[in-house]
Amino acid sequence: MKKKTIIAIKDFITTAEQSIKNAKKLLSEIIKEENIPIRDLEIDTSWLSSYKNNNDKIIEWVFSWEYMIWADWNKYPVPANYASKSKLVQWDKLKLTIESNWKMIYKQIEPIERETKIWLVAKNWNKFQVIIDWNSYNLLTAAVTHFKAEIWDSVSVLLPKNKEATYAAIDMLIPKE
Numbered sequence: 001m002k003k004k005t006i007i008a009i010k011d012f013i014t015t016a017e018q019s020i021k022n023a024k025k026l027l028s029e030i031i032k033e034e035n036i037p038i039r040d041l042e043i044d045t046s047w048l049s050s051y052k053n054n055n056d057k058i059i060e061w062v063f064s065w066e067y068m069i070w071a072d073w074n075k076y077p078v079p080a081n082y083a084s085k086s087k088l089v090q091w092d093k094l095k096l097t098i099e100s101n102w103k104m105i106y107k108q109i110e111p112i113e114r115e116t117k118i119w120l121v122a123k124n125w126n127k128f129q130v131i132i133d134w135n136s137y138n139l140l141t142a143a144v145t146h147f148k149a150e151i152w153d154s155v156s157v158l159l160p161k162n163k164e165a166t167y168a169a170i171d172m173l174i175p176k177e
Helices: 002-034 080-085 141-146
Strands: 050-053 056-064 067-069 075-077 093-098 104-110 114-120 122-124 127-132 135-138 154-160 169-173
Touching (some): 080 169, 127 154, 141 169
Antiparallel strands (some): 050 056, 056 093, 067 075, 093 104
16 A cells, blocks of 8 residues: 555656646746846845754744745735834745744744935725836735835835846835925
8 A cells, every 4th residue: 555655646747747847947037038037037046944953843934025935935925014013025025934833933034235315105996006227026915015115105015136026015105294
């Protein structure tokens, strides 16, 4: 019985590896056709790790808007209020400590280099956004609420410098004159 299970697992792994190989090939073709610079798509996850400290489990992540991406490329949710108040920017490196009582503590450990832009808050398809230099960036609803921003308010936002992004972090609400 165990031999059949082992054979089945090996078959699943072989199939998964072939699927990944095919997906990489297809992605490579699209990138080449669209002339997309590879550096804009890559996330270096080689430095990420998971380890124990006493009875606590510690996992390192990369922030990608509403989620953290771990070295296995799985996505894990980040509390929106933490992301908003901490002004997390896409590609920031984070650490999650899971204590023995299952309390979770998030901490930013390496912020990405940032640039600041000022623009107006808009809403498109029930998502808050800003449009800067002909690019639209999503905003976390929790951040809009936290800063008490309204549609057409001016906000200062943080973006990763020299890196593509789909999300902007609100740095501050610009007072109305």
